[in-house]
Amino acid sequence: MKQFTAEDVLRLGHQVFDIEMQGLKNLNASIGKDFVAAINAMATCTGHVVVIGMGKSGHIGNKISATLASTGTPAFFVHPGEASHGDLGMITSGDLVLAISNSGETEEVLTLLPLIKRMGVTLVSMTGKPNSSLARNSDVHIDVSVPEEACPLGLAPTASTTATLVMGDAMAVTLLELRGFTKEDFAMSHPAGSLGKRLLxxxxxxxxxxxxxxxxxxxxxxxxxxxxxxxxxxxxxxxxxxxxxxxxxxxxxxxxxxxxxxxxxxxxxxxxxxxxxxxxxxxxxxxxxxxxxxxxxxxxxxxxxxxxxxxxxxxxxxxxxxxxxx
Missing domain, CATH: 3.10.580.10 (CBS-domain)
Known part of the structure; x- marks a missing residue:
């Protein structure tokens, strides 16, 4: 293992923060009509927001679905690999699918597109590639691309997963505000938590x-x-x-x-x-x-x-x- 000084370690740590913060600044500046369209689609959805994603995108998607569900937007996560083997039955015609893939070419996600389209389910996607297959076949696409990953090899999803997670938070909080979701509503879905006890x-x-x-x-x-x-x-x-x-x-x-x-x-x-x-x-x-x-x-x-x-x-x-x- 290479030997690093304390200064080297701190420099590398700050570098990651700088790269990821720059990615978020770019993302913030790019929010526009697609974000509005996605929020309108979710707000008018009569069923659930079904989040799908593979690998690191799946981990981020799982967190986004949990945040949506706890802030007034019914949501759950479906693993695209499992969806191809029966779990697709969890998606109904009144739902909305939020598909996450940085490349927009994830095979397990693309395999589901014809079935999602046949069901007439609205498809919202978040990718880092606006010209990807997933982006082009979505009803609404949100660009979450970043200038670079914090990983020096450009391989490990870092800045891109942070950007996607923050975009998911922006969606959840915007929907919370639009729905007039209150602390009491939050407590109803967190009855075992300290806030639930305080409010219920x-x-x-x-x-x-x-x-x-x-x-x-x-x-x-x-x-x-x-x-x-x-x-x-x-x-x-x-x-x-x-x-x-x-x-x-x-x-x-x-x-x-x-x-x-x-x-x-x-x-x-x-x-x-x-x-x-x-x-x-x-x-x-x-x-x-x-x-x-x-x-x-x-x-x-x-x-x-x-x-x-x-x-x-x-x-x-x-x-x-x-x-x-x-």
Whole structure:
């Protein structure tokens, strides 16, 4: 193996970045009517965007299909070699095929063209050769050619695969914007991810209910409130009116602030000691909103109420942590 200095290594690394960035600059400048036509075709497709590609183009195509699917455009990847042996049945007349081949002459992809045409499926291609067989037989062709590969031998797909991947991202994000795709929509397709948990979990999914909710009345004495707080372990207790509506809250903080009066507290009621009109959250809110309220007001627990202001639950920061909301 040749011996390189640190300067040599850094120079070669920067050279790859420079070549690939120049390829992206050229690609950005070339986006035009073909890109618009491809987006319109995908936006009006009534089925799926079926991405095909061999080798490195296949790897890029697989990622593009995943990005499309997670941003509101139904899509999946089909290996062209497998398509010739039965998987072509996955493509239906309402679909659109996005074929990727840098040379535009990939045999496994070209073999499928007559069948795709016979089905009447719209064919969009991305190649680095606008005069290639694939480009000439496509309904829409997008030129993703680059001046040179970053590979000094000009053999390994490098700048060309980067350009294709970025073009795929440009398609996916443009379609996302056109469809009005939201964070909530994204979360629906990522329910196990952190964003999904933040956006899909509601207060009702994480709050404590029934006997697990610490609760005393306005007439309850200080000692009753301490027992309730100790048993329920939320660091506070709700204080309610006779009709179940929330009148106040008595927290660990309130307790610390009154410890120096302990001998005088035993017979005093929650009406005298509780914090009235506390910060609360409605049961129909999202769990992430509870986290925001706690952070904003520097509190660790929240009472949950319904439309009538009645106590229906409670939660603290640990409940949100366990649910993966924070």
């Amino acid at each position: 979990l509601g207060i009702k999914d994480v709050m404590r209910t029934g006997d697990d909710v610490p609760c005393v009345s306005l007439q309850s004495e200080f000692s009753e409130a301490l027992v309730e707080m100790n048993q329920k372990g939320l660091g506070m207790t709700a204080v309610v009116n006779a009709d179940g509506t929330v009148a106040g809250v008595f927290t660990d903080g309130d307790l610390r602030r009154t410890l120096n009066q302990l001998e005088h507290l035993k017979k005093r009621t929650m009406k005298e000691l509780a914090t009235l009109h506390p910060i609360m959250i409605h049961e129909d809110k999202m769990a992430v909103e509870a986290a925001q309220i706690m952070e904003e007001h520097k509190i660790h627990s929240l009472l949950v109420t319904n439309d009538d202001g009645r106590l229906v639950g409670a939660l603290n920061i640990h409940d949100l942590l366990r649910a993966g909301v924070v």
